Amino acid sequence: MATINDRYLYLKAGYLFPEIARRVNAFAEANPSAKIIKLGIGDVTEPLPEACRAAMIKAVEEMGDRATFRGYGPEQGYPWLREKIAEQDFKARRCDIDASEIFISDGSKCDTGNILDIFGKDNAIAVTDPVYPVYVDTNVMAGNTGPANEAGQYEGLIYLPISAANDFTAAIPSQKVDLIYLCFPNNPTGATATKEHLQQWVEYALANGSIILFDAAYEAFITDPTIPHSIYEIDGARNCAIEFRSFSKNAGFTGTRCALTVVPKTITGKASDGSDVELWKLWNRRHSTKFNGVSYVVQRAAEAVYSPEGQAQVKALVSFYLENAKIICEKLTAAGLTVYGGVNSPYVWVQAPTGLSSWEFFDKLLEKANVVGTPGSGFGSAGEGYFRISAFNSRENVEEAMKRILENL
Numbered sequence: 001m002a003t004i005n006d007r008y009l010y011l012k013a014g015y016l017f018p019e020i021a022r023r024v025n026a027f028a029e030a031n032p033s034a035k036i037i038k039l040g041i042g043d044v045t046e047p048l049p050e051a052c053r054a055a056m057i058k059a060v061e062e063m064g065d066r067a068t069f070r071g072y073g074p075e076q077g078y079p080w081l082r083e084k085i086a087e088q089d090f091k092a093r094r095c096d097i098d099a100s101e102i103f104i105s106d107g108s109k110c111d112t113g114n115i116l117d118i119f120g121k122d123n124a125i126a127v128t129d130p131v132y133p134v135y136v137d138t139n140v141m142a143g144n145t146g147p148a149n150e151a152g153q154y155e156g157l158i159y160l161p162i163s164a165a166n167d168f169t170a171a172i173p174s175q176k177v178d179l180i181y182l183c184f185p186n187n188p189t190g191a192t193a194t195k196e197h198l199q200q201w202v203e204y205a206l207a208n209g210s211i212i213l214f215d216a217a218y219e220a221f222i223t224d225p226t227i228p229h230s231i232y233e234i235d236g237a238r239n240c241a242i243e244f245r246s247f248s249k250n251a252g253f254t255g256t257r258c259a260l261t262v263v264p265k266t267i268t269g270k271a272s273d274g275s276d277v278e279l280w281k282l283w284n285r286r287h288s289t290k291f292n293g294v295s296y297v298v299q300r301a302a303e304a305v306y307s308p309e310g311q312a313q314v315k316a317l318v319s320f321y322l323e324n325a326k327i328i329c330e331k332l333t334a335a336g337l338t339v340y341g342g343v344n345s346p347y348v349w350v351q352a353p354t355g356l357s358s359w360e361f362f363d364k365l366l367e368k369a370n371v372v373g374t375p376g377s378g379f380g381s382a383g384e385g386y387f388r389i390s391a392f393n394s395r396e397n398v399e400e401a402m403k404r405i406l407e408n409l
């Protein structure tokens, strides 16, 4: 009989978002007339930018003509896309990143999980608490943890608490950590990191031979010019950080699928014989063995993000969601709730009304206001008592959701 990877049995029954969907579907079935508004999972609602659609249509036509048809592309992505990313996302911000260090993929969620393929099993791994659950669950699946305790924390992981007291930015650990996941603007709390804060992490990583796994999926939402968009804006990060980015939230590609991971050629890790090995070589090997690349049509759509029209349209899209976030913050604050984030981020992190746990607040809002958010405790035990509201929805739905929440607090 075939055996299984029984580390999967350590996982909580459902990944957070499918679990929420399950509860919402059960409620909808029992209450078919309820008009449910979903501000839970950070899924975009507004149409793809015109520039991306036009590029896709053109690419589809090319695929219909023998002369311009494309089969397999380079697994790492087409050079014309990688070069635009290198120029506009990195070099324009004085980040020294070469196109060859950029790997195009179908999602940051996949990449933040897949990256574990190239690391050993004996690393000390740190995550914040609360945290985007994918970082934790993929480590459980990879066999990097023991079982979870009562609080849902996995043996072997180092949890760095984040809260209002530390502006939702983790203190540099006192012990030695080999891999550290950082996400800024932060999912779920909406917090951002200053240059000085990231500088401390980079210095720590360089001093300890650690690697920072930096998730910048929400960088497009940064409007404050003092906040870095990329870890590579920090001196030394080329030697210690891998960065993940996505077209999902800036250009609305959650259903279209395109992302990128940057692995600088200057980062190394230790092999068991003590030699230093370039991570770029390992990731390149992994990527070209297990992945056949993002479709030509989608890469053309992603390329269009970097055209002048694409840039203007993406900016408008991001501003639209940021305005939603502002409305959410203003309405909830006026109603007496304490809110965080929602300024350089599409996520608003709300303190549940006194006496209510995250899931109790979730149930109350679902049942009374027919509004779905995400319970903070689903992101880790330190998220208990908090609730995440996503600004990804139509203006009409955001306004209606706020009206209903305020009537039912």
Ligand code: MLT
Pocket: 040, 041, 042, 043, 109, 132, 187
């Ligand atoms: C979230 O709601 O946290 C995100 O949508 C999850 C994701 O991007 O995978």
